[in-house]
Amino acid sequence: MERDYNPHELERAVQQSWEAEDAFAVGEELDRQKFYCLSMFPYPSGRLHMGHVRNYTIGDVIARYQRMEGYNVLQPMGWDAFGLPAENAAIERGTSPAAWTRANIAEMKTQLKRLGFGYDWNRELATCDPDYYKWEQWVFLRLLKEGLAYRKKAPVNWCPNDQTVLANEQVVDGACWRCDTPVERREIDQWFLAITEYADELLDELGNLAGWPDEVRAMQRNWIGRSRGVQVRFAVAGAEQELSVFTTRPDTLMGVTYLAVAPEHPLAQASAESNADVAAFVERMSNRATAEGELEAQEKEGIRLAAEAIHPLSGERLPVYAANFVLMAYGEGAVMAVPAHDQRDFEFATKYDLPIRPVVVPEGGDLDPGSMTEAFTEPGVLKDSEAFSGLTSAGAFEAIADKLKALGRGERRTNYRLRDWGVSRQRYWGAPIPVIHCDACGAVPVPEADLPVVLPEMELREAASPLKQSPEFYRTTCPECGGAAERETDTFDTFVESSWYFARYTSPDSDAAMVDERAGYWLPVDQYVGGVEHAVLHLLYARFVNKLMRDTGLIASDEPFTRLLTQGMVLYGGAKMSKSKGNVVDPQEMIDRFGADTVRLFILFAAPPEQALEWSDEGVQGAHRFLNRLWRLTADFAEAGPVPALPAELAEEAADLRHQVHALIQRASDDVRRRYHFNTAVAATMEITNALGKQVGSDDRGMRAVVGEGLSAVVRLLSPMTPHLANALWQGLGHTGTVEHAAWPEPDPTALQRESVDLVVQVNGKNRDEIRVPADADEAAVREQALTSERVREFVGDTPVRKVVVVPGKLVNVVAK
RNA sequence: GGGACGGUGGCGGAAUUGGUAGACGCGCUGGAUUUAGGAUCCAGUACCUAUGCGUGUGCGGGUUCGAGUCCCGCCCGUCCCACCA
Numbered sequence: 001m002e003r004d005y006n007p008h009e010l011e012r013a014v015q016q017s018w019e020a021e022d023a024f025a026v027g028e029e030l031d032r033q034k035f036y037c038l039s040m041f042p043y044p045s046g047r048l049h050m051g052h053v054r055n056y057t058i059g060d061v062i063a064r065y066q067r068m069e070g071y072n073v074l075q076p077m078g079w080d081a082f083g084l085p086a087e088n089a090a091i092e093r094g095t096s097p098a099a100w101t102r103a104n105i106a107e108m109k110t111q112l113k114r115l116g117f118g119y120d121w122n123r124e125l126a127t128c129d130p131d132y133y134k135w136e137q138w139v140f141l142r143l144l145k146e147g148l149a150y151r152k153k154a155p156v157n158w159c160p161n162d163q164t165v166l167a168n169e170q171v172v173d174g175a176c177w178r179c180d181t182p183v184e185r186r187e188i189d190q191w192f193l194a195i196t197e198y199a200d201e202l203l204d205e206l207g208n209l210a211g212w213p214d215e216v217r218a219m220q221r222n223w224i225g226r227s228r229g230v231q232v233r234f235a236v237a238g239a240e241q242e243l244s245v246f247t248t249r250p251d252t253l254m255g256v257t258y259l260a261v262a263p264e265h266p267l268a269q270a271s272a273e274s275n276a277d278v279a280a281f282v283e284r285m286s287n288r289a290t291a292e293g294e295l296e297a298q299e300k301e302g303i304r305l306a307a308e309a310i311h312p313l314s315g316e317r318l319p320v321y322a323a324n325f326v327l328m329a330y331g332e333g334a335v336m337a338v339p340a341h342d343q344r345d346f347e348f349a350t351k352y353d354l355p356i357r358p359v360v361v362p363e364g365g366d367l368d369p370g371s372m373t374e375a376f377t378e379p380g381v382l383k384d385s386e387a388f389s390g391l392t393s394a395g396a397f398e399a400i401a402d403k404l405k406a407l408g409r410g411e412r413r414t415n416y417r418l419r420d421w422g423v424s425r426q427r428y429w430g431a432p433i434p435v436i437h438c439d440a441c442g443a444v445p446v447p448e449a450d451l452p453v454v455l456p457e458m459e460l461r462e463a464a465s466p467l468k469q470s471p472e473f474y475r476t477t478c479p480e481c482g483g484a485a486e487r488e489t490d491t492f493d494t495f496v497e498s499s500w501y502f503a504r505y506t507s508p509d510s511d512a513a514m515v516d517e518r519a520g521y522w523l524p525v526d527q528y529v530g531g532v533e534h535a536v537l538h539l540l541y542a543r544f545v546n547k548l549m550r551d552t553g554l555i556a557s558d559e560p561f562t563r564l565l566t567q568g569m570v571l572y573g574g575a576k577m578s579k580s581k582g583n584v585v586d587p588q589e590m591i592d593r594f595g596a597d598t599v600r601l602f603i604l605f606a607a608p609p610e611q612a613l614e615w616s617d618e619g620v621q622g623a624h625r626f627l628n629r630l631w632r633l634t635a636d637f638a639e640a641g642p643v644p645a646l647p648a649e650l651a652e653e654a655a656d657l658r659h660q661v662h663a664l665i666q667r668a669s670d671d672v673r674r675r676y677h678f679n680t681a682v683a684a685t686m687e688i689t690n691a692l693g694k695q696v697g698s699d700d701r702g703m704r705a706v707v708g709e710g711l712s713a714v715v716r717l718l719s720p721m722t723p724h725l726a727n728a729l730w731q732g733l734g735h736t737g738t739v740e741h742a743a744w745p746e747p748d749p750t751a752l753q754r755e756s757v758d759l760v761v762q763v764n765g766k767n768r769d770e771i772r773v774p775a776d777a778d779e780a781a782v783r784e785q786a787l788t789s790e791r792v793r794e795f796v797g798d799t800p801v802r803k804v805v806v807v808p809g810k811l812v813n814v815v816a817k
Numbered sequence: 818g819g820g821a822c823g824g825u826g827g828c829g830g831a832a833u834u835g836g837u838a839g840a841c842g843c844g845c846u847g848g849a850u851u852u853a854g855g856a857u858c859c860a861g862u863a864c865c866u867a868u869g870c871g872u873g874u875g876c877g878g879g880u881u882c883g884a885g886u887c888c889c890g891c892c893c894g895u896c897c898c899a900c901c902a
């Protein structure tokens with residue numbers, strides 16, 4: 001082999017051989033265990049950034065490792081190709097989103113190949129391809145039929161900058177998740193997917209996702225926000241309409257002293273028509289800030305409405321307020337206010353001088369409304385609550401719920417924070433929603449035979465969708481009555497495409513169905529890798545669509561991703577890399593300087609995958625130095641001749657080295673296999689290399705055999721991380737076949753055995769000496785030897801020894817005090 | 818306000834089940850080699866009032882023969898959610 005490590009030439013050659021052999025193409029082999037390793041596919045924004053490189057390096061290491069363990073490994077790659085940045089770029093450059101996207105895909109694909117990722121490119125897909133989104137349109141038609149997709153006029157989050165609607169999940173702190181523009185509320189006809197139908201399953205199954213980070217499960221649980229309570233209907237004096245509220249605390253019902261509705265609530269709106277003060281309040285509240293922090297700081301504010309509600313049990317007349325702290329979007333948009341037991345109600349009551357009536361008190365205690373400074377929100381025991389007095393909160397919950405039901409004034413109900421998923425986007429660069437609007441027949445599904453509804457390729461001049469000005473696209477005839485009709489010009493939210501791509505990779509060329517029987521072999525994904533920023537968007541939608549596909553009979557698995565690894569951010573100079581901060585490190589520049597292996601190795605070594613990674617120019621140098629050293633060492637070793645076989649007996653020095661090497665192999669394997677702690681696995685390979693380096697010049701046959709064996713192990717341990725270098729060194733060491741087909745190294749149990757071990761000896765918990773004892777020495781012998789140690793006798797002195805603790809293989813603690 | 822995760826040398830980080838704190842790397846110091854620089858190699862590198870029964874994992878307590886790790890009470894940081902009834 002060559003004496004000098006020349007990464008660029010080497011990497012090019014190895015990549016060419018992979019390409020020539022189609023080395024990462026896989027098919028279904030029913031007699032082999034499969035492993036499906038998937039990294040979140042990129043949006044083709046132009047060039048790879050360091051976050052991509054980290055994501056895909058982690059995924060590639062896992063895929064290559066599993067392959068060495070003998071699994072039939074699928075690792076595909078594709079493009080999340082629809083989306084707004086393409087439109088913005090197209091407007092700026094006077095081109096079409098399609099052309100811009102295709103150019104970016106070509107560029108980024110070259111970069112991915114340059115990094116040496118082992119993808120099965122035969123399965124590549126782009127979501128903007130009609131062969132892909134055809135099936136999304138198809139499944140949408142199925143959902144329409146089942147009532148799981150529906151259209152309704154709804155108040156929506158509207159981003160004035162992007163000129164489109166946003167799903168709830170896409171509003172961050174009251175602003176657009178993409179461009180940070182504050183969102184406005186609008187009433188628009190929208191298509192929805194009934195994700196709330198699956199809320200319980202999505203929530204309950206989080207408990208089974210043992211391979212997911214707790215963090216992500218907690219976020220999804222939080223987002224779905226299930227709460228059990230009672231819907232209570234209050235009669236309104238002199239009106240037929242009832243006032244419906246949702247409460248999780250029916251036990252506090254007898255403490256209700258007023259009701260409050262959202263400013264957008266019909267009752268408030270109706271009142272505004274006849275009362276100028278209410279109208280002014282409602283108007284002012286419609287512009288209220290929705291950003292976080294402001295909301296918290298916002299003082300409780302309200303206005304009394306003319307209506308009076310009637311307490312369902314006591315018959316008492318209760319004032320009704322429109323109040324800023326009540327949200328129209330949650331529950332019924334109205335609350336029963338119990339100032340004694342809810343902090344918001346308490347603050348409002350204090351401000352407007354409304355009565356505070358404690359009905360749930362601490363066991364054995366009491367509450368004085370006159371001196372309360374905050375609400376008592378704990379469960380307790382009921383008082384002043386007619387027949388319910390004396391019950392516990394839990395008991396009263398049931399008793400009062402039963403009573404309300406008997407009176408026809410309420411039912412138990414489960415409420416969710418999760419809302420149905422609005423998927424209509426008023427933009428061009430997306431998959432057309434396959435619906436035709438007919439004046440006579442209404443919204444009519446496009447017949448299956450007419451799919452796909454192809455998005456025409458167009459140039460863009462302004463933010464508005466050109467589809468709406470394109471009669472060639474929207475003019476059509478009604479599939480039902482044959483009359484003139486218009487196509488839906490809205491497109492799907494791009495999160496729809498990314499909700500099922502993992503399944504399409506299994507059957508990328510299927511033109512008869514969304515997926516075929518091959519999905520049964522590969523799904524679910526065994527390991528998914530991506531950024532934590534998708535914890536509630538993509539990962540929740542994908543779980544939902546997976547269940548839709550299951551219930552359509554397309555796939556069998558309940559969940560799409562068995563294990564999930566969320567990698568940390570890449571920082572530079574202590575901050576997240578971003579163009580605005582000017583602290584971006586371009587991966588391409590790093591590859592050009594050091595080669596792909598060095599970049600991959602540094603990323604893996606600098607931090608465990610789920611933690612933030614601080615980019616360090618010196619650290620990259622260090623990684624490069626290590627690869628250089630390993631290369632030279634292997635070249636020196638190989639130059640001296642072939643590797644001799646291990647003799648039956650090794651001299652002590654060689655045996656010690658072999659022991660050390662095998663112990664490190666064991667550690668590195670455990671780090672990769674069980675813990676995905678690639679940073680410590682790399683550290684172990686460095687330790688092995690350092691140890692071998694001292695003996696590389698030895699001409700002792702036994703020592704040479706140990707060094708040769710050790711180098712072969714290091715090369716295989718490193719091969720998922722630095723595959724090009726490993727490929728060359730493997731050949732340099734004289735192995736036949738490529739390292740990609742080699743087996744993962746296993747420690748030799750006989751090498752791990754020792755005749756004697758060194759134990760630390762402590763006196764009163766402080767290290768005082770070290771003794772060497774036979775590995776099979778019993779406790780009494782170890783104890784004896786420790787007590788006769790001179791250092792121990794010195795520290796113990798005349799103090800009687802109270803106890804001797806022996807931890808086999810580790811230490812002895814002599815307790816004398 | 819609720820939740821999750823974290824706080825260890827000059828820096829990134831290691832310590833997996835309560836058992837030698839600081840692996841590995843960076844940086845730094847000294848030396849070798851070199852015309853020089855760089856590269857490479859060797860040695861050292863937690864701290865200190867250092868001839869030590871010394872101190873040390875954010876702070877204060879506790880359990881234990883033994884605590885970075887477990888328990889109680891605080892402080893600080895990052896992320897997520899948030900007038901959710």
